[in-house]
Amino acid sequence: MPRTPSLTPTPQSSQLGKASPAILAAVVLALAASGGGYWWYKQKQGAGQDASAQTAPKSGPGGRGGRMGPGGPGGAGQSQPVSVGVVERRDMRVLISAIGTMNARATAVVRAKVSGELLKLHFKEGDEVKAGQLLAEIDPRSFTAALAQVQGSLARDQAQLMNAQLDLKRYKELLAQDSIARQQVDTQEALVRQLQGTVAADQGQVDAAKLQLSYTKITAPISGRLGLRQADLGNVVNPSDTNGLVTISQVRPIDAVFSIPEAHVSTLAQQLSAGQPMPVELWDREQKQILAKGLLNALDNTIDTTTGTVKAKAAFDNAERRLFANQFVNVKLQVRQLDQVLAVPANAVQNNYVYLVKPDNTVTQRKITVGVADGDFVSVRGELEPGDKVVTDGIDRLREGAQVTVVDSEKVKKVDQAVQDAAGQPRGMRNLTPEQREKLSKMTPDERKAFFQKLRTERGASGANSGPGAAPAGEGRSGDQPRKSEAQDKTGAAEPARAQQAQTESAAPAAQRAEGRGERGGEGRGEGRGEGRGDRPQLTPEQREKLDAMSPEERKAFFQKMRAEREAHGGASANANGGANSAGR
Known part of the structure; x- marks a missing residue:
């Protein structure tokens, strides 16, 4: 009789136990293969890099193939030409810069005081004149005739007065002898006083005529520089002429008017009241040439609310006559002075740093704090000592530790000037x-x-x-x-x-x-x-x-x-x- 197969399932534990060795072996083989492939790939990559390094051209840190080194564009091995300045201790002025306009100390329009024909001119345009100097003459004939007329009236009335005075003297003698009445003497005294008044009026007319005659000679009312002539010979001039004959401007001394911020008003007012002089310099439009030096004179009594400034006036002697009325100037007002502070050339400072040249002709950056500027120097605070050399020209080509060669800036300026002079010649x-x-x-x-x-x-x-x-x-x-x-x-x-x-x-x-x-x-x-x-x-x-x-x-x-x-x-x-x-x- 055949055996009936068992329907009882086989336990899973026995199946898993049989499959475990195969799975483990496959995993081990996979890991070994991946490890070998990774090793082969690394070896190949390293050999390729060594071959590239051997065949590639050698380039330094600053060469074409590498990054820019400390030396900048030329590499660390190249020396960069630079100009240097010396750190020093010096007095630095605290300056206020402003824009100003020159104003004449006084201006007068010379006009004729009487009407008449202009006969003579005794000046040239642009001359310096003194007060009372003769400038022009007007035809005086009509005024001379008027003077003669009033002088004749004065002589006639003076003669009548003299005769009346003699009669009064006789009447008084007769009155003393009781030969005439008292009324006749009083009448004669009244006549004498009447004639005295007439003579005084005539004298006033004579003086007025003389004054009108003197007005035919036109003189300078103030001292100063003459402008352009506004009337020619033969013209009939009048006191009502708007332009007059000529304008006189007093430019020695001359004043500069400029505006300063209201933040400085209190300091300037205190110094002015204490009598402390505050120097003022005038510079040309390009601020390359100084025009004059003077002193602050006065401050305005009000502050302009629109601009927040106050007007100030400074006086200049203008001995060389280089300043003109209404001339544009750049003003530098000295408020105070800092004594013996550390200063460096202004063109050596870049973003609150300077490049210090070390004894081995390499440069290093030093951080500084910039103070006030005075001319070509600025006051600084930082790790600098007097006598240190800082780069003033060629900063843009430098990096930390760059090698430099110091070039004399004066020679460079002379060469540049010679080239410019040669180029400017025909x-x-x-x-x-x-x-x-x-x-x-x-x-x-x-x-x-x-x-x-x-x-x-x-x-x-x-x-x-x-x-x-x-x-x-x-x-x-x-x-x-x-x-x-x-x-x-x-x-x-x-x-x-x-x-x-x-x-x-x-x-x-x-x-x-x-x-x-x-x-x-x-x-x-x-x-x-x-x-x-x-x-x-x-x-x-x-x-x-x-x-x-x-x-x-x-x-x-x-x-x-x-x-x-x-x-x-x-x-x-x-x-x-x-x-x-x-x-x-």
């Missing part, structure tokens, strides 16, 4: 010697023209032997140079630089260039382009010496003669060679 003046320039500055235009013509003539005589244009005009490439010089002569544009260069060249190099270049310009470019370099005539020392002394026309004939002789000699040689060849054949 082209014909650039290469002249100092003696020639001095002579040229004293010449008249005609003499200067003759001087440049002489230089061009000498250049034509010497330059033909030494330059590429040794060939005569019309044969070589440089044959148009004489025509160019003539055109420049017409326009006044000379080229003495080339002439001077031609004069300084020696005769031997000139002959060599004439042999090597001038003949090629005359024969290779003009007539004999097919001739080779070996066909050129060779010059003897005697021929070279002759060539230097020749004019362009003589030089042209000389080269033509040499070419003719060479062609004749070459033709004879060709015939001889042809006959020999025929005989051989």
Whole structure:
């Protein structure tokens, strides 16, 4: 009877126990494979990096292939040229900068006080005049006639008064003798007093006429500088003329009016009340040149609420007459002074740092606190000592620890100034010697023209032997140079630089260039382009010496003669060679 299979399931524990070794082995193999692959990949990558490092060009920290090193764009190995300044202790002024306008101390418009024709002018525009100085005269004839009329009336009334006084004296004597009545004496006294009043009125009219006559001579009311004339001779002037005759401005001394912030008002007011002088400097528009020095005079009594400033006035003697009324100026008012503080050149400071130059010619950054500025220096606080050197020019090329080379800034300025001066001079003046320039500055235009013509003539005589244009005009490439010089002569544009260069060249190099270049310009470019370099005539020392002394026309004939002789000699040689060849054949 067959066995019935058991329906009881097999326990899972027994199945799992049988599968565990296979699974573990697969896991171990996978881990080993991944570890080996990772090792192989790292080894390959490291070998590739070593090969790249061996084949790559070596570049320093500042080279093209690497990052910028301490030395900046040029690398740590390159030294950067810089200019330096010295840290020092000095007195520093605390300044207030402002914009101001020059005001005349006093201004007067000179007008005629009486009407009349302007006869004479006794001044020139722009002159300095004194108070009471005669400036102009008006026709005085009508005023002289009026004066004579009132003087006549005065003389008549004076005579009447004198007669009345004599009668009064007689009447009093008769009254004393009781010969006349008292009433007659009183009447005579009244007549005398009446005539005295008439004489006094006449005297007043005489004085008025004299005053009107004096007004025909116009004088300066104040001292100062005259402006432009507003009336000409022959004009009828009147007291009501708006412009008058001329304006006088008192500019010695002269005042500057400027505005300062209200934060400084109390300090300035205290110093003014204490009588402490506060210096003021005036600078030009570009703040490159100082114009004058003076003292603060006064402060305005009110503060402008719109701007928060108060107006101040400073006085200047203006002895050199460099200041004019209504002139724009930059004002620097000194409030106080800091004694012996640490200061560095202003252009050495960059973002509250300076570059300190160490004894080994490397630089290091030092942080500072900037104070007040006075001219080209600023006061600072930081790890600096007097005598230290800080970089003033070339800061933008530096990094910490960069190697530097100190360049004298004064020499650089002199070179730059020399280049600017040379560039600013006319082209014909650039290469002249100092003696020639001095002579040229004293010449008249005609003499200067003759001087440049002489230089061009000498250049034509010497330059033909030494330059590429040794060939005569019309044969070589440089044959148009004489025509160019003539055109420049017409326009006044000379080229003495080339002439001077031609004069300084020696005769031997000139002959060599004439042999090597001038003949090629005359024969290779003009007539004999097919001739080779070996066909050129060779010059003897005697021929070279002759060539230097020749004019362009003589030089042209000389080269033509040499070419003719060479062609004749070459033709004879060709015939001889042809006959020999025929005989051989």
